[in-house]
Amino acid sequence: RRSSDLDSSGSVSFTATADNAVSYIYEFGNGDTKTVTSGVTTYQYKLAGSTTYTVTVSATSSSGLSIKKSVQVTVNVKAVPPTLVWSDEFNADGAPDSTKWGYDLGNGSNGWGNSELEYYTNKPENVIVQNGVLKITAIKESYNGSAYTSARLLSKDKYAFTYGKVEVRAKLPARVGTWPAIWMLGSNIDAAGWPGCGEMDIMEHRGSELNKIFGTLHYPGHSGSNGDGGTEVISNASTEFHTYSLEWSPSSIKISVDSTIYHTVINSGSIPFNHDFFFIMNVAMGGGFGGNVDPAFTNDSLVVDYIRVYK
Numbered sequence: 001r002r003s004s005d006l007d008s009s010g011s012v013s014f015t016a017t018a019d020n021a022v023s024y025i026y027e028f029g030n031g032d033t034k035t036v037t038s039g040v041t042t043y044q045y046k047l048a049g050s051t052t053y054t055v056t057v058s059a060t061s062s063s064g065l066s067i068k069k070s071v072q073v074t075v076n077v078k079a080v081p082p083t084l085v086w087s088d089e090f091n092a093d094g095a096p097d098s099t100k101w102g103y104d105l106g107n108g109s110n111g112w113g114n115s116e117l118e119y120y121t122n123k124p125e126n127v128i129v130q131n132g133v134l135k136i137t138a139i140k141e142s143y144n145g146s147a148y149t150s151a152r153l154l155s156k157d158k159y160a161f162t163y164g165k166v167e168v169r170a171k172l173p174a175r176v177g178t179w180p181a182i183w184m185l186g187s188n189i190d191a192a193g194w195p196g197c198g199e200m201d202i203m204e205h206r207g208s209e210l211n212k213i214f215g216t217l218h219y220p221g222h223s224g225s226n227g228d229g230g231t232e233v234i235s236n237a238s239t240e241f242h243t244y245s246l247e248w249s250p251s252s253i254k255i256s257v258d259s260t261i262y263h264t265v266i267n268s269g270s271i272p273f274n275h276d277f278f279f280i281m282n283v284a285m286g287g288g289f290g291g292n293v294d295p296a297f298t299n300d301s302l303v304v305d306y307i308r309v310y311k
Helices: none
Strands: 011-015 021-027 033-036 041-045 047-060 064-076 084-088 119-122 127-130 131-141 146-150 151-154 164-171 179-188 199-204 212-218 228-234 242-248 252-257 260-266 275-286 300-309
Touching: 021 041, 033 041, 084 242, 119 275, 146 275, 164 179, 164 199, 179 300, 199 242, 199 252, 212 252, 212 260, 228 252, 228 260, 275 300
Parallel strands: 119 146
Antiparallel strands: 011 041, 021 033, 021 047, 047 064, 084 300, 127 131, 131 146, 131 300, 151 275, 164 242, 164 300, 179 199, 179 275, 199 212, 212 228, 242 252, 252 260
């Protein structure tokens, strides 16, 4: 017996009766089961849209005899729009919001390696919020023994979360040798190390392969070049803004660009993607992924319009 199709809540009431029955086992047609003694129960379906389920109930007597019956139930569930829980719209000119972002400073010797060539700073020439966008700029200049400067922002110890949808609207650098990235690391990295903490790369790009977007997960067994990832080729990655997204739940992780999902990983307790993660945004130069830098390179920027987290 359906109780609340009209309010689109997905809640359905069931009543089953059988002579001498002492227990009833409901199978709700989606893998969930429930045992009750009265034969009366309520179940809430959560899959949005109109879906027909085959519901089976088995009634068992004290002597062990059982009888089974199935019915089809069509349930209408209204999609609940996600709620914005955290964002940076980059609307205040100056340095990035210090309540949301800190900096990794230094060169590869500080532990982020990959044979990158830049020195990360917090200089306004390398990182600034201006005219409604964040600009992370890599510059060819001699600085503390490195041939390039850039910036690497991170929300570690300021904001982290478990599960949700991330959207980042960004425009990417185009010069050969640039390696922009918008990504996430497990907040337990100090204790678990890498890749044990898990890494989710929402967007990576290299100037040597314009418009090819990389989305990758790294975890034990899938570190370095053996990452669990996919790619999508888009148009005008460096001249137009595109939306890079990650949908993260206990059951799956989906990476997309402009609403096109191009890589999906089944989540489970056996991989490290069920705890808090924080954000990183940076532009590296060269390195194992960025490759050789164009000798004529002077500067180029990753431009971010916003970063948003929905739940």
